[in-house]
Amino acid sequence: MKTILPYLKPYRKQILLTGVLCILFTLGGAFLPYLMSRIVDDGIAAGDMGVILKFGGLMLLLAVVSMLCAIWMGAVNARISANFSHDLKLGIFNKASALDFEHFSKIGTSGLLTRSTHDVSTISDISGMFVNVVVMVPIMIAGGVVFATLSDRVLALILLLSMPIAFLILFPILRHLDRLWKLSDEYIDEQNRLMRERLSGIRVIRAFDKEAHEHGRIAHATEEMAKYIIRANVRAGYVNPVCMLVLNMATVVMLWVGANRLQDPVLMESGLTAGGIIATVQYVALILNGVMMLSWTFAFLPHLKVCVNRVSEVLELPDEPADAGDGTVVFGDLVLENVSFAYPGSELKTISDVSLTVKAGQTAAIIGGTGSGKSTILKLLLDFYPPTEGKISLGGVPYEQIGRGGVREAVSASLQKGMVFEGTLLDNVRMGDPTASEEAVRGVLDIAQMTEFVDSHEEGLSYRLAQSGANISGGQKQRISIARTILKPASVYVFDDSFSALDYLTESKLRKSLNRYLAGKTQIIITQRAATAMRCDTIFVLEQGSIVGSGTHEALVKSCRVYREIVRSQLGGEAV
Amino acid sequence: MKKRKTSGKIVLRILKDTKPIAGWLLLGAFVSLVSVALSLATPEILSALSDRLYDYWEPAHLGRPAAFDSRAFALGCTLLAAAYAGSSLAAIAEMLIMNNVVSKHFTCAIRIRMSDKIRRLPVRYVDQTPNGEIISHMTDDVSTMGTTIHSFLETLISGILKLLGIIVLIFLLNPILAAAVIVFVPLSLFLSAKIAGKSEKYFAAVRKKNGEMYALTEETFSGFDTVKAFHLEKRQRERQAELCGDMRDAARKGTFLSSIVQPIVALSNNIAYIVICILGGVFVANNLFGMSVGTIVAFVLYARMFAGPLESIAQGFSMLQNTIASAERVYRMLDEEEMTETAEETAPEGKGNVRFENVDFSYDPKQPLIKGLTIDVRAGEKVAIVGPTGGGKTTIVNLLMRFYDVDGGKIFVDGKDVMRMPRNALRSVFSMVLQDTWLFSGTIYDNIAYGRPDATEEEVHEAAKRAHIDRFIRSLPNGYDTMINEETTNISGGQKQLLTIARAYLANRPILILDEATSNVDTRTEILIQKTMDDLMKNRTSFVIAHRLSTIVDADTILVVNHGTIVEQGTHRELLEKNGFYAEIYNSQYELLN
Known part of the structure; x- marks a missing residue:
């Protein structure tokens, strides 16, 4: 709660204003029955037309004023809840995108996604209601009780007592509502997950003639889901009729007690009137609304708590530490000295005691199988994580001194997944260098063998890529990300399995033009393919986090068993 | 006009779909009728009690003795309590009926129908429709429909009933007063429906x-x-800020508009209330139309009752548009053209002869892909399909398995035309291992046995051993019972692929399709399973798609596919001698050497 409340702080005054408006509006509503009782008692009983018209006019004025108050309150409330939700959504997104990798991976992509979308929406939806309840319910209930007291204390007491009774009945019904909602949500997820699984595996499922089986699994989840949804809805459905019942019964009791008290001459002297009793009965409606709103809040509260806790978890994480460097691009040899690395929270070293030097202008390859630690090296090179032991330096300057921003200016990397973002092709490539001209972008796309793609679309560079590149193939994504990488004016270029979705022919053409374009720049190619590594100036062979061989292809074929095996399996015996 | 017509059709269709639950819906409507009738009776009783109260008080007030008929009053109170209790109980009964019936027999049934529909839809539909879309039809759209059916009774039926009941009753009480009150009904109904419709537009923008x-x-x-490596945080934040800003504006307007419905209805109610008090007061004071204080109380209470149904009717209409849009999407999916099945032929014998004869095919009629393709594969042969990415290699698999049907020409398996047999009969002679390893959420054991649920435990273990994955499985804490699901992180892509190889091995079918079957497996393991793959292919017809040409040099036929067409066909030796496209691909991997 501590982290969420500050988001409401800017709207303190507006919340106060809603409170005042709410009091006015409620008072207006509550005064109407009172004025009516005056019409009954003074006007009708005395047959005084003037009194009837006077109080009638007063009532009209009151009704208009209270409507205006209600509309104004609606406007202020809408503003508060829209702004609060806006601030919170933006706040958590900005926070999440400023996290460092350690904290990012602690919560995980899907965890962050739920927190910054679903949870935040729930919080702002419910808290809109919550503010209403906190402000309105006490006013409604207090107003109802106070006005009832004006007529008769005993009747007011009956009214007051009916509320705890309603809560006592509703409490056991609503207590497990949250759990049922959660369960039905889980089954919705289950149904959707099974469906997604089935749609993505449609070929395998049909090949094995398993459609009936998969349909059965989904139908089962759907039925379970319906079961819990029914249970949850039924429980929630009790709230209104139960509240109505309890308060209506209170009405009956009040009438009975009122009638009896009316027989007491002493009370009569103190001003108890028939009109007063009739008016008091009408305050029941006011309290009824308050009680129902309160019950709903009560039912939503556990859900709100879960969401708030999850969102707070993110908001409370520390920001990335301040950056040391000044962001100028550093050139020179890239040196790793006795570098070891274990992911935060893990004992196991993914990289142990790695030392390597890539001379400025050289092309180096790091080859190894899955799980050999190749991609971890890339993360260290980009300063996503600091090494646990050892030191990395560029051009003789240690990474700590260059600073995170500086390192990422100097090292341009293309990652295996070939990430593209929603936007135009031009936009996506320009991320490497926002100042680049269209010519330059066309140039790097040509090197990435994407000219054919650009020309095949009318829109050319303005071709819109869908979210996560859903409208292009994996190979095209990789090539766009390569174009972006080389457009960036850096000193070291790293390609992490960036050619894996390309066939040899395309790769060969791409590599040729790439080498021409990057001549004189340092290149590091991280790969599983021997054919990709072979041509590099130096090859480092990585196995289980350690370097088991380094040198040229010819030297390694002779000296390194692991390398020899890789080459033989991929290119056949003749290559060795 | 045309739009209105389709809307009408959709509403009719929804009604038709509620036919199986029509009996229950009627019962629900009847129960809600009881609830409405009882709740309408309460002001009547209350009014009588008020009159009595007033009668006791007035003489006493004026100093005359009044006879308090305690028994008659108690009877009235009991009657009132019974009416309240009955009305609440009926409301609860209606709620129970509606929840159970609508959720179970309407929304759940439609969802199951949609899932069932997918069984009969062509792969083409699944390929062309984003998964998220299908899922959102199945959850969000159906639940919108359900909510409407649900509130249909509550708002439209019981709301309208209530409204009509109130109007009739107040006219019976006093026509003049009733006429004065009723003027406000259409006005507030119109206003609130308009506003609700407008706010719905903003909420649609928010969604x-x-x-x-x-x-x-x-x-x-x-x-x-990538975001961090290229300093894209700022770009993404700016986009988020823009979206959040748009959303804030729309949300503010929508929330505001929907919040003024209630005050407007309340005002019109209060005006009615005041009119009742003034006119009623005048009537009573002057002894006109036989009005009593009780009648005024009854009027006031009835006028109060207007608010609820008015609001919900307005809301119901604004929801209707949304529901029609949702229902349209759901029905469009349910109406998709299904695959036709013919059973003129039985399953192939399983020898493994495959023949493509003059096959034409295209995904998009404007771009012909395969024209006049003829291939003859004899039982036991190994056919390799090679070519650049996106060139159409997988198309041949799609046609062979009848995931897609040919546009022209014929495909024969063991001499039988594949178009003349049921699809599952054709598929029963194939095993597949694909590049994207598809495993379902379930145990490792069930995943291996997927193609042959009747396999013995020994056979499953043997298949895993052959795929060199048995040792790994046993090293897991739960062994073969380890669950595979979305969160599974301790199994690598390569290991998943080995599981699919075990699955294909166990299925033991005469024709094998390997589409980049070892692309995720690391090199050293690949050497180990090469023998298994050779075993798998022995005495079987096999179709192999591979990047790494070293694995297919011994194929009986190599089909070279580029831009969707077969550009070359022959053995490795023949193709190299030809020095064409294949030779270029083959040499490209060695070119990297120089």
Whole structure:
């Protein structure tokens, strides 16, 4: 709660204003029955037309004023809840995108996604209601009780007592509502997950003639889901009729007690009137609304708590530490000295005691199988994580001194997944260098063998890529990300399995033009393919986090068993 | 006009779909009728009691003795209590009926129908429709429909009933007063329906922006490393800020508009209330129309009752548009053209002869892909399909398995035309291992046995051993019972692929399709399973798609596919001698050497 409340702080005054408006509006509503009782008692009983018209006019004025108050309150409330939700959504997104990798991976992509979308929406939806309840319910209930007291204390007491009774009945019904909602949500997820699984595996499922089986699994989840949804809805459905019942019964009791008290001459002297009793009965409606709103809040509260806790978890994480460097691009040899690395929270070293030097202008390859630690090296090179032991330096300057921003200016990397973002092709490539001209972008796309793609679309560079590149193939994504990488004016270029979705022919053409374009720049190619590594100036062979061989292809074929095996399996015996 | 017509059709169709639950819906309507009738009776009783109260009080007030008929009053109170209790109980009964019937027999049934529909839809439909879309039809759209059916009774039936009942009753009480009150009904109904419709438009905009925001967030977090490496935080934040800003504006307007419905209805109610008090007061004071204080109380209470049904009717109409849009999407899917099945032929014998005869095919009629393709594969042969990415290699698999049907020409398996047999009969002679390893959420054991649920435990273990994955499985804490699901992280892509190889091995079918079957397996393991793959292919017809040409040099036929057509066909030796496209591909991997 501590982290969420500050988001409401800017709207303190507006919340106060809603409170005042709410009091006015409620008072207006509550005064109407009172004025009516005056019409009954003074006007009708005395047959005084003037009194009837006077109080009638007063009532009209009151009704208009209270409507205006209600509309104004609606406007202020809408503003508060829209702004609060806006601030919170933006706040958590900005926070999440400023996290460092350690904290990012602690919560995980899907965890962050739920927190910054679903949870935040729930919080702002419910808290809109919550503010209403906190402000309105006490006013409604207090107003109802106070006005009832004006007529008769005993009747007011009956009214007051009916509320705890309603809560006592509703409490056991609503207590497990949250759990049922959660369960039905889980089954919705289950149904959707099974469906997604089935749609993505449609070929395998049909090949094995398993459609009936998969349909059965989904139908089962759907039925379970319906079961819990029914249970949850039924429980929630009790709230209104139960509240109505309890308060209506209170009405009956009040009438009975009122009638009896009316027989007491002493009370009569103190001003108890028939009109007063009739008016008091009408305050029941006011309290009824308050009680129902309160019950709903009560039912939503556990859900709100879960969401708030999850969102707070993110908001409370520390920001990335301040950056040391000044962001100028550093050139020179890239040196790793006795570098070891274990992911935060893990004992196991993914990289142990790695030392390597890539001379400025050289092309180096790091080859190894899955799980050999190749991609971890890339993360260290980009300063996503600091090494646990050892030191990395560029051009003789240690990474700590260059600073995170500086390192990422100097090292341009293309990652295996070939990430593209929603936007135009031009936009996506320009991320490497926002100042680049269209010519330059066309140039790097040509090197990435994407000219054919650009020309095949009318829109050319303005071709819109869908979210996560859903409208292009994996190979095209990789090539766009390569174009972006080389457009960036850096000193070291790293390609992490960036050619894996390309066939040899395309790769060969791409590599040729790439080498021409990057001549004189340092290149590091991280790969599983021997054919990709072979041509590099130096090859480092990585196995289980350690370097088991380094040198040229010819030297390694002779000296390194692991390398020899890789080459033989991929290119056949003749290559060795 | 045309739009209105289709809307009408859709509403009719929804009604038709509620036929199986019509009996229950009628019962629900009847129960709600009881509830409405009882709740309408309460002001009547209350009014009588008020009159009595007033009668006791007035003489006493004026100093005359009044006879308090305690028994008659108690009877009235009991009657009132009974009416309240009955009305609440009926409301609860209606709620129970509606929840159970609508959720179980309407929404759940439609969802199951949709899932069932997918069984009969062509792969083409699944390929062309984003998964998220199908899922959102199945959850969100159906639940919108359900909510409407649900509130249909509550708002339209019981709301309208209530409204009519109140109007009749107040006219019976006093026509003049009733006429004065009723003027406000259409006005507030019209106003609130208009406003609700308008606010719905803003809420639709909010939902749209929310979807976009979700997409942006997902993109940013799933590409977090790229975002950091290229300093894209600022760009993404700016986009988010823009979306959030748009959303804030729409949400503010929508919320505001929907919040003024209640005050407007309340005002019109209060005006009615005041009119009742003034006119009623005048009537009573002057002894006109036989009005009593009780009648005024009854009027006031009835006028109060207007608010509820008015609001819900207005809301119901604004929801209707949305529901029709949802229902349209659901029905469009349910109406999709299904695959036709013929059973003129039985399953192939399983020798493994495959023949393509003059086959034409295209995904998009404007872009012919395969024209006049003829291939003859004899039982036991190994056919390799090679070519650049996106060239159409997988198309041949699609046709062979009848995931897609040929546009022209014929495909024969063991001499039988594949178009003349049921699809599952054809598929029963094939095993597949694909590049994207598809495993379902379930145990490792069930995944291996997927193609042959009747396999013995020994056979499953043997298949795993052959795929060199048995040792690994046994090293897991739960062994073969280890669950595979979305969160599974301790099994690598390569290991998943080995499981699919075990699955294909166990299925033991005469024709084998290997589409980049070892692409995720690391090199050293690949050497180990090469023998298994050779065993698998022995005495079987096999179709192999591979990047690494070293694995297919011994194929009986190599088909070279580029831009969707077969550009070359022959053995490795023949193709190299030809010195064409194949030779270029083959040499490209060695070119990297120089």
